Amino acid sequence: MTNYIGKSVKRVEDKRFITGQGNYTDDIKIPNMVHAYIVRSPYAHAHVKNIDTAEALKVPGVVSILTGADIPEAIAGVPCGWQVDFKNGDTMKEPPHPLLVRGTVRHVGDGVAVVMAETKAIAKDAADLIDVDYDVLDAVADPKKAAEPGAPQVHPDCPGNLCFDWELGNPKEEVAAALASAHHVTELDFVNQRVVPNAMETRGVVAQYDTAYDKYTIWTSTQNPHLIRLLMCAFVLGIPEHKVRVVGPDVGGGFGSKIFHYAEEALLVWASKHIGRPIKWTCDRSEAFMTDAHGRDHNSNAKMGFDKDGKIVALQATTFANLGAYLSTFAPAVPTYLHGTLMQGLYTTPKVNVDVKAMFTHTNAVDAYRGAGRPEATYLLERLLDLAALEMDMDPAELRLKNFIPAFDGVEQPGYQTQVALQYDSGNYEPVLKRALEMVGYENFRKDQAAALSTNKILGIGFSTYIEACGIAPSAVVGALGARAGLFESAQVRVQPTGKVSVYTGSHSHGQGHETTFAQIVADKMGIALEDVEIIHGDSDSVAFGMGTYGSRSLAVGGSAIVKSIEKVLDKGAKVAAHLLEASVDDLDYAEGKWTVKGTDKSVSFGDVSLTAYVPHNYPEGLEPGLDFSSFYDPANFTYPFGAHIAIVEIDKETGATKLLRFIAVDDVGNVINPMIVDGQIHGGLAQGIGQAMHEGALYDDTGQLINGSYMDYCMPRADDFPSFEIDRTVTPCPHNPLGVKGAGEAGCIGSTPAVVNAVVDALWKAGYKVKDIPMPMTPERVWTAMQG
Amino acid sequence: MKNKISVNVNGKQYEGEVEGRELLVNFLREHLSLTGTHIGCDTSSCGACTIHLNGHAVKSCTVLAVQADGAEVTTVEGLATNGELHPIQEGFKEEHGLQCGFCTPGMMMTAVDLLKSNANPTEHEIRDALEGNFCRCTGYHNIVKSIQYAAKKMNGATA
Incomplete structure (x- = not known):
């Protein structure tokens, strides 16, 4: 009776999209609707001394201008959905996040006022006439600098800018002892840079209040309408949930950034009743750069110890995670339970300790972005492994094969219990790597690489074998870990x-x-x-x-x-x-x-x-x-897809320009319902992961200014940045759900980033430049600089 | 001050009154409710708003509505004829060239323009031609295949 499962059935939703009939939030029009434009702070940290709206209100077509002072005190602000407490048991710091600022702006893009007018152009014209008097204060953007004594404080009641500190795994002393007696220790300081999700459809909201039914309707570009309704009704506006309808119509990509409940949603819902007219707000792209929750932004030190045979004996990971100025919905979970728990990777590492300090800074919020914590964990592990192989003069593939957890199906053999809380459901790791090696033609590649050494274009190969925890998640488990919702x-x-x-x-x-x-x-x-x-x-x-x-x-x-x-x-x-x-x-x-x-x-x-x-x-x-x-x-466990990714790069020694020649991905996402769609998910994830390695990165300067907040400044990966991807899969079914599926949305993005960086380091190392790290994104200038010693 | 314009869009003549600063994309979306043409940025970088102006692909956020006075415009809504999909539309569906669908109209309009000037482009030429169109979902892999599908189909049809 399997006529459809496992077949590449063409998508039924495509027809409306290819004929221009998709219905995205900005396409929605309601009679009598006004258009909102939000005045945002150009400064990272400032007191707002005065907001003068008098001139703006005179512009014909302006309907209303509201500031933080116009919003009732009872409207608390945007809540956080996950609580991670301090190591000593103290409660996580959870500073208020008002819908529009009340007195102090805390990042570039913080909302100061909203202008509502008959057209968006009029709203923008009027916004230009609003005079905001700022008293500019010192700011801090870097999570490590935010922890230094005397650093500018983001919130008065969060000393040292610390949201919480957190630790997982074996005791630190045991890990330190294992590292001290290791045959070799590979150590790396590195930054997993901040990236901007950049869904092609920017966020948007249309809100309408219906007096006849005393009911609100909000169309919002979201990944989860019900959660938005719950958070907004119960924790922000105090509106009965049955009096609010939330619609996520066609949504033009999310990648995590549209999971969260944003201030604009609650602001427009409240304002739609306040002014008595439907309101539309569509985020400009430059505004999206400033306000869509960003991803990554970890500053880490990691040490991996090996015995003389190359077996991993211990891992210590220490990370400063940047959460931005305010806590976004899932932010505390990302550098902790979605990151530290993956630090064993695919390996039998007997001692693991993960230490995380979650920092407030004067920057936009950081939260889940495709992979969310798992790419950061994978980056840390896989960078260390390839580097260790170079340092110990071992083959990086062999080193992995030596350390893989033996196969287990989760039925005949039990799940695998890691040192960092998780129990993997099923896994068979050797075949993905072996298949990837076969696809790449490994032996021949090494010959080509040696031959290229005499030319100006050197070659490198990079590996990454990853695991992720997805199919999120058993409610009782995540509840015990601080989630304020069931999953x-x-x-x-x-x-x-x-x-x-x-x-x-x-x-x-x-x-x-x-x-x-x-x-x-x-x-x-x-x-x-x-x-x-x-x-x-x-x-x-x-x-x-x-x-x-x-x-x-x-x-x-x-x-x-x-x-x-x-x-x-x-x-x-x-x-x-x-x-x-x-x-x-x-x-x-x-x-x-x-x-x-x-x-x-x-x-x-x-x-x-x-x-x-x-x-x-x-x-x-x-x-x-x-x-x-x-x-x-309610699932019984997370699911644990895994895979092996291999990148091959060519570097121009004269310029540092790096070209991705090939990318091979062999993923195991459990059973597959629609291979065409799964392949598409892998492709997209790969492009985002490779994009982080080679092109992307949000840059804040020391004053907290976002200096590349537009498509003229932020390098979005383009079609000519990639080769065609070479992908394959193995199938290890999930033992605990009725479909045997594991999930494919994030795999490409989790595995790919370190493979590319490893390939560049491999190329340089083999050419005699013993460089341990190239900061991402690996621009030609950075690669060239690395070659200058 | 408002300016009167007359534009032929997808074979139909439209009259409109627009401000001098009004962008063509705004005219299409707000005045004509042709919302298949999307706005993805504010720097003329992403290509989501790509349409055909007098037969050539342009970013409609970079053209003033008044500049389109007297012109012929084709949008994604005008690609299919009598309910029959254009080969590029068919290609995107057959090769899974779209996921969220937001960049898709612009991608297809750019691709159709490419295929007009180069009926049988190489993968490299396709990727090069897409340089001004961003997609965040597909990694471009299947978009390339979709355009190759359309090229093959169009060449077959004219052979």
Whole structure:
């Protein structure tokens, strides 16, 4: 009965996008709607002495101008969704994050006032006339500098700019002892630089208050409408949840940045009632650079010890993580439970300690960005491994093969318990690396590399073998780790009387192709045609509940919830079928859309059963009419995809210009529903990971000024920056969810970054430049400088 | 001051009154409700707003609406004819050339222009031509394949 699962079914959602009929937030128009523009601070840290709006209010077409002082004190500000406490048990510092600043701006882009006018152009014109009197103060942008004595303070009640400190793993003394007695220790200081997510659709909000129903509707470019509703209603505005409808319409990419509840959402909802008109706000790109939660920004020291055979004996990782000026929704989880917990990687490392200081700085918030903590962990581990191989004159692939955890399927063999809290579900690590080596033609490459040494274009190869924790996540586990929400997912399978099926999922697609993949599952499991299934998502008034899409969780958690509901539908359907066939439920088989009495040709179709359920004239006694079931699926564990990535680069010795010649990725994401879509997810992740290695990086200067906040200044990866990717996969099913799937959204971005940097270091090292690190992004200037000693 | 303009968009003549500073993309989206053309940046870098002006791909955020007076404009809404997808649209669907769909209209308009001047581009030429169009979802891999699909189909059709 597998007609769709495992097939590259073309996406059903494509038609509206390729014909220009997508419906993104900025495409929405409501009669009488005004346009909002937000006046933002040009300074990183300043007291706001006065805001003079008199001239701006005179501009024809201006409807209202509001500042922080106009917002009632009772409206608290944007909450954080995850609490990570200090090592000593003290509560995490959680400074207020008002919708518009009250007295002090704390990063470039902090919202100072909102202008609402008949057109966006008028709102912008008026905003130019608002005179904000700032008293500029010293600022700090770097997380390590923020920890220094005497550093400018971001919040008065957060001494030393410390949000919390945190530690995980074996005791530090044990790790230190193991490192002290190691045959070789590789040590590296490095920065995992801040990057800007850059979804191609900027954030936007349309908010409307309906006096007739006393109800708000908000369309927002979000990855999780229900969570936005919960946070906004319960923690910000104090509006009853059933009086707010949140819609995430077509959303033009997220990559994490649209998970979070942003100030603009609550601001517009509140203001729409306050001014009595619907309001639209669409973020400009330069505004997005300043305000979309950024990613990464770790400053780390790491030490990895090896015995004389190359077995890893210990790892110590110490990180200053930049959280920015305010705590974004998931920010505390990213450098801790999504980072420290991955520090064992694919290896049998017996002693691991991770120490993290989470710092406030006068910069935009940092939160989950594709991979969220796991790319940073992978970067740390995989940079150390390739560097150790160079230092010990060992082969980097051999070094990994020596240290891999032996295969385990999570069924016959138990899951693998790490030193850093997680229990991996299933894994088989050698085959991904061996397949990648085969694809790259490793032996031949090393010959080419040696031959190239006599030319001006040197070659390098870099490895990265990664694991990630996704399918986020068991509610009780994350609750114990500080999450203020459960991370289950809901699904409703509503069979219509004619046998057509509407599925309501709490997952949200913003490019991942849920409308196809989820329909494939439903069609297969129910034995009906794909065209008879519709997937509905993104509307809190139609979908019962949802925790949204991030952490590669849609299929593993959301898909599993759908399977649970399908099982309920088929169970009830069997009772109706048994009645119609005058047989016992136990005597029925279900296949290809019909129930058949075993060993006979007597059958009844799914359509006949569904019609009977809604026209229950001849019907089992005591059975409710209808065929419509909901499920809430809470996963038993995270899922643990893994893979091996290899980069090959060519460096021009004269200029330092680095070209990515090949990129090979072999990933294991468990069972695959739609190979075409999974491949697409891998491609996109690779481009973002490679982009961080070679092109991207948000730059704040010492005054906290964002100095590359536009596409003229921030290097977005382009088509001609990449070769065609060479990808393959192995399949190690997840043992604990009904689909055996693990998740593919983040894999490419997690594995790729260190492979590219390792390739550049390998090229330089083999050419005689014993360089341990090239700071990312590896611009020609940085690579050239490295070669000058 | 408002300026009267008359623009042929996707074969239909439209009259409008626009401010001198108004961008063509704004005219298309706000006056004509042709929201298939997207705005992805404010520096004329990303290409999401790419349309055809008198048969050539331009970024409609870099053209004033008044400059389009008397011109012929094609947007993504005008690519299909009588409900039949243009080969480039078909290519993007067949080769999974889109994920979130936001950059897609601009990508397709750029690609159609490329294929007009180079019916059989190499991978390198395709990547080079896409230099002014950003995509954050696909890593460009399948966009290249989508354009190759369209080239093949269009060449086959004219052969």
